[in-house]
Structure formats: structure tokens, C-alpha cells
Amino acid sequence: MNLQQREVGGAAALLVIVAFFFYLTSQIDLAFSSDLEKLTGPRAYPRIILGVMTIVGLLLLFQGWVTPKDKLEKTNWSDLRAVGFALALIILFVSLFEPLGYLLTVPPLVFAAAFLNRAQNLKAALLVAIFASLTLLIIFRYGLNTVLPEGVLAIDQVF
Amino acid sequence: MSDFFQTLASFPSLLSGVQLMFLVIGIGAGVVIGALPGVGPLLGVVMAIPFTFYMDPVSSMALLMGIYQGGSYGGALSATVIGIPGTPMAAATLLDAHPMALRGRASYAVTLATLASCIGGVISGLVLIAVAPALAAFAIKFGPAEAAAFALLGLTTIGALSGGSALKGWMMGLLGLLIAAIGLDPVSGESRFTFGSLYLDSGVALVPLLVGLFSISEILRQIEKPIRVHDTSSNVSASADAFRTLIQRPFNYLRSSALGVFIGILPGIGGVTAAFLSYRAAMVFKKPSDPDFGDGNTDGVIASEAANSAVAGGALIPMLALAIPGDPIVAVLMGGLMVQAIQPGPGMFLNHPEVIDGIFAVFILGAILLLPIGLLFVRLIIRLLRLPQWSIMCVVLMVSVVGTYSVSREILDIWTLIAFGVVGYLLRKADYPLAPIVVGFVLGPIFEKNFRRTGLISQGDFVGFIADRPITLAVLALILVFLLVPLFRYLPSQIDRKSP
Numbered sequence: 001m002n003l004q005q006r007e008v009g010g011a012a013a014l015l016v017i018v019a020f021f022f023y024l025t026s027q028i029d030l031a032f033s034s035d036l037e038k039l040t041g042p043r044a045y046p047r048i049i050l051g052v053m054t055i056v057g058l059l060l061l062f063q064g065w066v067t068p069k070d071k072l073e074k075t076n077w078s079d080l081r082a083v084g085f086a087l088a089l090i091i092l093f094v095s096l097f098e099p100l101g102y103l104l105t106v107p108p109l110v111f112a113a114a115f116l117n118r119a120q121n122l123k124a125a126l127l128v129a130i131f132a133s134l135t136l137l138i139i140f141r142y143g144l145n146t147v148l149p150e151g152v153l154a155i156d157q158v159f
Numbered sequence: 160m161s162d163f164f165q166t167l168a169s170f171p172s173l174l175s176g177v178q179l180m181f182l183v184i185g186i187g188a189g190v191v192i193g194a195l196p197g198v199g200p201l202l203g204v205v206m207a208i209p210f211t212f213y214m215d216p217v218s219s220m221a222l223l224m225g226i227y228q229g230g231s232y233g234g235a236l237s238a239t240v241i242g243i244p245g246t247p248m249a250a251a252t253l254l255d256a257h258p259m260a261l262r263g264r265a266s267y268a269v270t271l272a273t274l275a276s277c278i279g280g281v282i283s284g285l286v287l288i289a290v291a292p293a294l295a296a297f298a299i300k301f302g303p304a305e306a307a308a309f310a311l312l313g314l315t316t317i318g319a320l321s322g323g324s325a326l327k328g329w330m331m332g333l334l335g336l337l338i339a340a341i342g343l344d345p346v347s348g349e350s351r352f353t354f355g356s357l358y359l360d361s362g363v364a365l366v367p368l369l370v371g372l373f374s375i376s377e378i379l380r381q382i383e384k385p386i387r388v389h390d391t392s393s394n395v396s397a398s399a400d401a402f403r404t405l406i407q408r409p410f411n412y413l414r415s416s417a418l419g420v421f422i423g424i425l426p427g428i429g430g431v432t433a434a435f436l437s438y439r440a441a442m443v444f445k446k447p448s449d450p451d452f453g454d455g456n457t458d459g460v461i462a463s464e465a466a467n468s469a470v471a472g473g474a475l476i477p478m479l480a481l482a483i484p485g486d487p488i489v490a491v492l493m494g495g496l497m498v499q500a501i502q503p504g505p506g507m508f509l510n511h512p513e514v515i516d517g518i519f520a521v522f523i524l525g526a527i528l529l530l531p532i533g534l535l536f537v538r539l540i541i542r543l544l545r546l547p548q549w550s551i552m553c554v555v556l557m558v559s560v561v562g563t564y565s566v567s568r569e570i571l572d573i574w575t576l577i578a579f580g581v582v583g584y585l586l587r588k589a590d591y592p593l594a595p596i597v598v599g600f601v602l603g604p605i606f607e608k609n610f611r612r613t614g615l616i617s618q619g620d621f622v623g624f625i626a627d628r629p630i631t632l633a634v635l636a637l638i639l640v641f642l643l644v645p646l647f648r649y650l651p652s653q654i655d656r657k658s659p
Binding site for chain 1: 213326329330333334337344346350351352379382383385547549550553558561573574580589614619
């Protein structure tokens with residue numbers, strides 16, 4: 001992908017989002033169908049924003065069109081794969097956070113994230129994962145008086 | 160003026176021990192965060208927002224402003240010791256402080272930067288206390304048309320916050336306005352863009368939006384391109400020599416601070432410009448016996464640090480008095496007040512005077528405390544610069560996710576966080592600025608409410624209504640100037656590029 005393609009692609013993607021939201025505004029109910037409601041009602045304000053976004057989007061498209069086709073830094077697919085893994089990891093964490101609880105999900109998340117961030121020392125990563133998770137738990141539990149999910153380790157479920 | 164002295168005199172009774180503790184924690188954390196390349200005060204303030212949910216408003220602002228002040232200064236430490244500015248604002252400091260460190264005068268350079276930051280902060284705090292209430296007293300008389308016009312003026316700062324392309328910045332600001340429009344309509348109560356979700360009825364929550372956009376996207380970016388860790392020397396301590404500059408070069412301290420405050424008040428210009436402008440001004444007054452600028456000149460360090468620290472107080476003036484955030488961090492601070500159900504602007508001076516006084520006290524004390532905290536813990540902070548980047552990013556990830564969840568214990572908040580994290584990552588890759596989204600998001604509800612109230616009062620005749628309101632007309636004219644200036648800059652540059 002060159003710079004021009006990136007700029008045109010970005011502007012086009014934003015214009016598609018704008019068009020989608022413009023369609024959604026037609027589904028907003030109007031309490032009255034007076035002229036004043038059309039000017040100041042719940043549809044009008046988002047439509048003004050979307051109208052201006054369309055103009056700016058078209059200008060961005062034009063700006064992208066006249067941008068030189070300079071080469072961008074080549075995408076390193078293994079790095080992008082690491083980003084994908086990180087996202088998958090966070091999604092897995094969110095899915096399990098409440099059912100399993102803080103102590104069973106946060107330290108593994110931190111440990112795995114350390115490796116995605118190219119940590120080389122297994123012991124150090126493990127120590128950071130455990131120490132940082134426990135510190136944060138203590139800050140929330142005793143400093144801010146907030147109970148984080150206990151999950152399967154909840155006392156009333158164990159006994 | 161008597162109010163000014165009354166406010167100063169009441170400082171000792173304004174802050175409780177707990178609030179003072181949060182201020183010290185904020186400054187300490189801010190200095191570390193500012194010193195670490197790739198983290199910075201913006202990310203620090205964003206990460207701290209979930210914690211402030213459990214605090215009273217003044218404690219919350221003590222923590223956030225402490226991080227802001229500490230972070231603005233912290234960048235100078237890494238700039239001096241390893242030659243990498245922890246924050247863009249410290250780039251001008253690097254020019255002279257790093258050569259000093261290379262010649263074995265790191266202690267002198269660090270003490271000088273700390274002292275200049277402290278003085279810049281105190282002077283800007285005094286201006287803040289003197290100017291903000293007067294400006295708010297003037298702004299309190301505004302009707303919805305003026306309030307909408309000022310909100311629109313705030314939105315035009317987006318062009319200046321955009322870095323490379325003003326168009327991209329405006330697009331992102333508009334995206335922020337659109338995101339702020341999600342939820343129940345503030346006037347009629349109709350659902351907008353909620354897809355039938357009850358969670359979205361109350362609108363997109365500020366904390367997952369902020370943390371996702373800045374924190375998660377930064378983590379993803381650093382997974383793709385890690386930042387190198389630098390070897391550092393921790394042989395730095397306070398230097399008495401640096402304190403003599405207070406007597407030898409007082410005008411540089413004053414001039415640079417005044418310039419920083421002035422630039423801070425102007426929306427969207429920020430600390431980097433202030434630091435370099437002040438640096439340039441110091442070059443004009445160079446003493447013949449001093450080393451060249453860029454080669455370890457004392458005035459260069461003072462000018463840059465005093466100015467970039469003074470920007471903070473200046474930037475708070477339009478935010479507190481007019482609800483105009485002129486800087487991305489100030490936009491996040493504004494969000495921090497909104498999390499506490501406090502709407503910045505002239506009404507805050509009437510409805511929450513205790514919070515205003517607390518903010519003033521926090522700001523001045525924060526600037527003063529920067530000196531002992533910065534100097535006492537300088538060795539420890541420099542040692543922290545050796546931490547591997549992966550460990551910092553792991554802590555950032557953990558605090559971001561758990562902190563966001565803790566605000567309302569709502570798992571959907573973490574899904575929102577991830578969604579904005581991915582959006583932020585993609586926007587960064589396409590070189591779109593993220594700060595304008597926050598400006599649009601925090602100003603959106605203020606603008607919409609007042610814009611629609613103007614429409615209702617005028618029965619839809621906006622032009623006729625505004626024509627009788629000189630302040631609104633003047634602000635709209637100013638907005639036009641702000642919008643046209645980048646256009647006039649952009650068009651000739653395009654023509655130059657096309658011509659052979």
C-alpha cells in the first residue's frame with residue numbers, strides 16, 4: 001500500500017461510516033412533524049454533523065487523490081499477527097473476567113501480554129504478572145473499597 | 160484583586176491531608192510517566208481517570224493535575240539524561256540539557272529544569288487565579304447563543320491540535336461530536352444510534368472511550384513497534400549552582416513563564432510551541448560569555464522548561480472559565496470533572512466554588528511540590544528509565560482494563576474499551592490525530608444543548624436572533640478566522656508543491 005492509497009482508503013472508509021449513520025438518522029422518531037422540529041429536533045443535530053462530515057470527507061478524499069504515491073514502510077506481517085493475538089487475548093480475557101474472577105484472569109493476561117511485548121525473561125514476566133496483579137487488587141480492595149470479580153474463587157461458592 | 164489575595168490566603172485550609180496525598184502521588188507518578196518515553200502525561204491522566212471515580216472532586220483534580228504537572232516536567236529528565244524527550248514539550252529542553260549532561264553536568268541540568276518548571280508553574284498558577292474568575296464573571300451573563308458560539312470556538316481548536324492535516328483533525332473532532340450524540344436525545348428523549356441497546360441509552364461512557372483510544376491503541380502500537388530501552392546513569396543529584404540562576408537570570412524565568420501562560424491561554428497551540436518560542440526569545444538575549452545555544456546554554460534550559468510548565472496554568476483558564484479545552488490533556492481533565500458530574504464553564508464558579516478554590520490551591524501547591532519531589536527522587540526516577548518497555552506496557556494494559564471495569568462494574572464498558580482501542584489503533588495507522596475526538600466528545604453535549612435551545616428560543620430563525628447579539632457575532636467572526644487561516648496556509652503549499 002502506498003501513501004495515496006492509504007489516504008484515499010481512509011477517507012472512503014470514513015465516508016461509508018458517515019453514510020451508514022446518515023441512514024440511521026432516518027430511524028430516529030420525531031415527536032412532532034412541525035418545521036421547527038425538523039430544524040431543532042433530534043434528527044437535525046446529527047444530520048448537521050454528518051453533513052459537515054460529508055464535506056470534510058470529500059475534501060479528504062480529494063486531498064488523498066493529490067497525495068504523492070510515496071512508498072509506506074513495509075508492513076511486517078509477524079508484527080501485525082502479534083497485534084491480532086493481543087486483541088484475541090484481550091477478548092478472551094473479557095469473556096472470562098466475570099465468570100472466572102480477577103485472580104484467575106488478570107495474572108495470565110499480564111503474563112501473556114509480556115510475551116507479546118517481547119519479554120525475554122520468563123521469571124521476570126511471571127514476577128511482574130503476579131506482583132502487579134496483587135498490587136492492583138490491594139489498591140482497589142483496600143484503597144478504593146471496590147470489589148473486583150471473585151468468580152470461581154468467591155468464598156460463598158467454594159463453601 | 161482582594162479576591163486574589165483572599166484565595167491565596169485561604170490555601171492552607173483548602174486542602175485536606177487526603178487531597179494533599181493524592182497531589183503528591185499524582186506528581187510522583189506524573190514525573191515517572193513523563194520521563195518514560197512512549198507513555199507521557201496524556202496517557203497517565205487517561206489511565207488515572209477510572210480511579211478518580213471514587214474520589215471527591217478536589218482529590219480527583221489533585222491526582223489528575225499532579226500527573227499533568229509532573230508529567231510535563233518528567234519529559235525533561237529523560238531528555239537530559241538519555242537524550243530522548245519523554246514528552247514532545249521537552250524537545251527544546253534536550254537541545255541544551257543533554258549536552259550539559261554529556262559534559263558531566265547532569266545534576267546542574269536536572270536541577271535547572273526542575274527549578275524552571277516550578278517557577279513557570281507557580282507564575283502560571285498566579286495568573287490562573289487572577290484571570291479565570293474575572294473571565295467567568297463576564298461569561299456568566301452569556302445566553303445559549305453565546306454559549307453555543309464559545310463551544311464552537313472550542314471546537315475550532317481542533318484544527319490546531321491536528322498535527323499534520325487540519326482536515327483530518329476536523330474529521331476526528333466531528334467524529335467526537337457524533338459519538339457524543341449517541342444515546343437518548345437530551346431534549347426529546349428519543350433514542351439515537353443505540354441499536355436498541357439500553358447500555359447505549361445513557362450515551363458512550365467517557366472512561367472506556369478515553370482509555371481505549373489512548374491506552375489500548377498505544378499498547379497495540381507498541382506491540383507492533385516496540386520502543387528501545389536506554390542505558391542510563393543514575394549519578395544525578397540536586398545542584399546548588401542551579402539555584403544561583405534565580406538571582407543571575409530572573410528575567411528569563413519571568414519572560415519565559417509569561418510567554419508560556421500566554422500561549423497556554425490561546426487554544427490549541429500548546430507546550431511544544433511555547434517551549435520553542437521561549438527558547439527563540441532567550442537566544443535574542445544571549446550573554447556573550449555564555450556557551451552557544453544547543454551547546455549547553457543555561458538560558459536555553461530555563462526558557463524551555465519555564466515556558467512549557469507555564470502552559471498548564473494558561474490552558475486551564477479557558478477550560479475553567481469558558482469550557483474551552485485548548486490542549487488534549489486539558490480536554491481529558493475536563494472529562495475528569497464531568498465524571499464527577501461537574502460541568503466546567505462559568506456556572507462552575509457559582510455552583511462549585513469550593514472545587515474552583517481547590518483546583519487553584521492544587522495547582523499552586525503542585526508547582527511548588529514539583530521542586531522537592533523532582534529533586535529528592537531524581538535518582539529513583541532515572542533508574543526507572545531502565546525498566547524494560549514490556550513491563551511498563553503490561554502495567555498500562557492491566558490498569559486500563561481493570562480500572563475501566565471498576566468505574567461501573569459493567570463488562571460492556573470493557574467491550575467499548577476494546578472497540579475504541581481498535582478504532583484508535585487503526586486511526587493512528589492512517590495518521591489521524593486522536594485528541595480532536597476527545598475535544599468533540601466533551602464539547603458535543605454543551606454545544607448541542609445550547610445550539611438547540613437557541614433554535615427553540617428563536618423559533619428556528621437563527622440568523623435573525625444572532626444578528627442582535629454582538630458577542631455571538633464577534634465569536635463567530637473569530638471562528639471564521641480560525642477556520643480560514645489553515646486554509647490559506649494549505650492552498651499556497653499545495654500550489655508550491657504542484658509548480659515545477
